[in-house]
Amino acid sequence: MPSIDTGRVALFYQDTGVGSGDAPPILLLHELGGSSESWAKTIPLLGARRRVVAVDFRCAGRSEKPVEPFALEALADDLAAVAGALGIGRFDVVGAALGSLVGAVLAVRHPRLVRRLAMFAVAPAMAGPTRIYLAERAALVRTVGMRGVAEASLNNAFPESHAAMRAEYRSIYLANDPNAYAELSLALARFEPTPADWGRIAVPTLVASGAQDFIWPPALGQQVAALIPGARCEILAEAGHFPHLQAPEALSLMAIGFFNG
Secondary structure, eight states, rough: OOEEEOOOOOEEEEEEOOOOOTTOOOOOOTTTTTOOOTTTTTTTHOOOOOOSEEOOTSSTSSSSSSSSSSOOOHHHHHHHHHHHHHHHHOOOEETTTTTHHHHHHHHHHHHHHHHEEEEEEESSOOOTTTHHHHHHHHHHHHTTTTTTHHHHHHHHOGGGGGGGHHHHHHHHHTTOOOOHHHHHHHHHHTTOOOOOHTTOSSOOEEEEHHHOOSSHHHHHHHHHHHSTTEEEEETTOOSSSSSHHHHHHHHHHHHHHTOOO
């Protein structure tokens, strides 16, 4: 099992695909409740053109699950350590939901590591009802486990048009460690960037939202794009909150087109 111990945390990763001239590898950053496994349908599409690296965040998938609280900045630092261990100087980054926000933090905190940033499903901050919901679900899952929150969480993320994918994804979601999932949820809940923070992203940026995303609807993606100098904003007509799962072909084409400039 490929894993890198950064000295702070051991991280599972997948490294596949083919090199493409001078183009950097593509780094895939997954959603809350998922892992690198969430990119199973996307990796072959991107990997036919480029080298692809997908990392399980700490407290997710097959990575280590530390018990202490952390912030999204720690996840960005973890990724920088993975890049160093793999000898990679620069990535094109694709994030989905939580992964989009981690990608944004990576672009600000380690700007030399990011050539281009594609964020699929994004919101400008976790203030108000979103923070309350995340904190309450984190507390609940410690008591009732993943099964106790699965139906509500997955129904929100997968519109009825993607009921079959929701059923397929359920096993991935249920496999989460409840306490680790809670810590990752709280790290997301604490994310509170200012407009100035978004404005510090200095790389070409694509913001794409699923037209059927009821958690972070396209209007929120448009708000984020307006805060990032020169950012491009797109809509994926068939996708909900998890475009990489719900529209992998459209996402891959959009990402590759953007990265190829």
